[in-house]
Amino acid sequence: MPYEPPPELATLSLAEAAELVAARKLPPVSQWSPETVGDSEMRISPDGRWFHQGGEIKRPAMLRAFASLLLRDEAGQHWLVTPSQKLSIAVDDAAFIAIDVKQDGDALVFKLNTDDLVIAGPDHPIRAEGDPDTPALYVGVRHGTEARLNRSTYAQLVEIALAGDDLSVSSQGMTFPLQPA
Structure with a gap:
């Protein structure tokens, strides 16, 4: 099924925005404890662009999928987490x-x-x-x-x-x- 972006923010009421937030099915990354830990070789620049091994990732669907797997630990390290892997990701400012x-x-x-x-x-x-x-x-x-x-x-x-x-x-x-x- 193709991804449909949400309506423009200016057209949404608070109730509609809350419904869209609640409807987003996100993976339970905080519940996963994978044994394999490594480096994703990825970086998020201060302007929000994502890079892998120096090349920019430009596919919005891929970025949205990766973003749903992010968490930041108490030390400030960002991770991409799946049930089988926990990979560090460099974040220059904010994810x-x-x-x-x-x-x-x-x-x-x-x-x-x-x-x-x-x-x-x-x-x-x-x-x-x-x-x-x-x-x-x-x-x-x-x-x-x-x-x-x-x-x-x-x-x-x-x-x-x-x-x-x-x-x-x-x-x-x-x-x-x-x-x-």
Whole structure:
């Protein structure tokens, strides 16, 4: 069956986005404990492009499949995990890029470069790194992985924050500062 990307984020309600998130069948990578451990010879660049042995992987379906197998351990190492193998993958910054955001009531929904949708909140926090003059914003995705907000998504989030009293945003009952501590 061919892959159909989700509708544009601007056209989705929070309920529709939540349905799409719930409908995505992801492999249970955190439950797998493969004995074979190695190196995937893969790298994710800061702009979200994937490389294998120096050559760029350009097939969206392949990238989406690999992305569904990612996890990051407590030490910050990213892994591609299958039932039979656990392969390290070099990630220069974040495993994903947040390319769009929409505010719907008390929720922020992010669209990632893999067409995944993430609803910020307790399970998907937003964090600010860097310094106050040049912060970098990230949203938690799954299994310890994160998405860095691209420039336009960052600007959208700042616009949402400026509508309030301070440089912070709220989603699902949690407040996230947009400036590093």
